[in-house]
Amino acid sequence: MQEIVIDCLGEACPVPLVKAQNKLKEMNIGDILICQIDHSCAMKNLPEWARTDGHNVEVDEVDDGEWEVVIEKVK
């Protein structure tokens, strides 16, 4: 099981999502992706997409206006 962290701090809305989508494609089942974001909009659409795609998702607010979206690839 691998844990991959991608740094999307300072990236505007669609960028964290697209990065996470691409990264997730090359990962194995059971791997965990941690996406660091500070764009409140991505905090909404990234978990939403990952959930509808069927992955396990958690959002941690690590600081004011900074989040870590933890995605476990399940399929």
Added chain:
Amino acid sequence: MSDTGTTSTIKRSSSRSRTKRKPKKSQLPQATFVLIVVIALGLFLSGRDNGIAWFFVTGLAFGYILQRSRFCFTASMRDPYLTGGTTLTRAVLIAFAITTIGFTAIKYGYFSKGLPIPGMSYVAPISLATVIGAFMFGVGMVIAGGCASGTLMRVGEGFTMQLLSLTFFTVGSLIGANHFGWWKDVFTSKGTKVFLPDVFGWFGAVVIQLLIIFLLYIAAEKWQDAKANH
């Protein structure tokens, strides 16, 4: 929110422990300060002109709702393609439906009293220029990470990167406003103006517009289902 709970279902490797959440500082002093500034500014503006104080209040309310609800016009157009989610698209459609009823009521109110209908200068001619302009705006807002309201909201929220978008949005708007007469003469005024109540009658216009919005809503829902099960 349920996803910020403390119980974790995802087992994370021990190599990297969960980032400790910094304790939240109380923001009460800042909040009090902002509140005082807002009240002072409101009083100052209302002393000068009644209209502008009203715009200030509605603007603040709009910004607050936009920020809290994560309402984003860009995402409403982009997410159906990018993520397959259409929740924001449907939120925008609902907003359109509500404003359709509200604006028609206001306009009909003036019309029935025989007064000039307000806001008729926004009935702009439609032509190919509308389509091309809309497409360019769409490309721009996805790259910039937000439309006008979204960019303003996120700068206010403290997302400094979009100060860049805001700067060039302002520059572009000023240049555009300066040249607008020429664009209007050469391109946009060539089209035909359509004011739906003139064509279908007041009641018919509302019904037809709401019907179109309803059909788009159904389509958005179907699109999400299709994307989720692909």
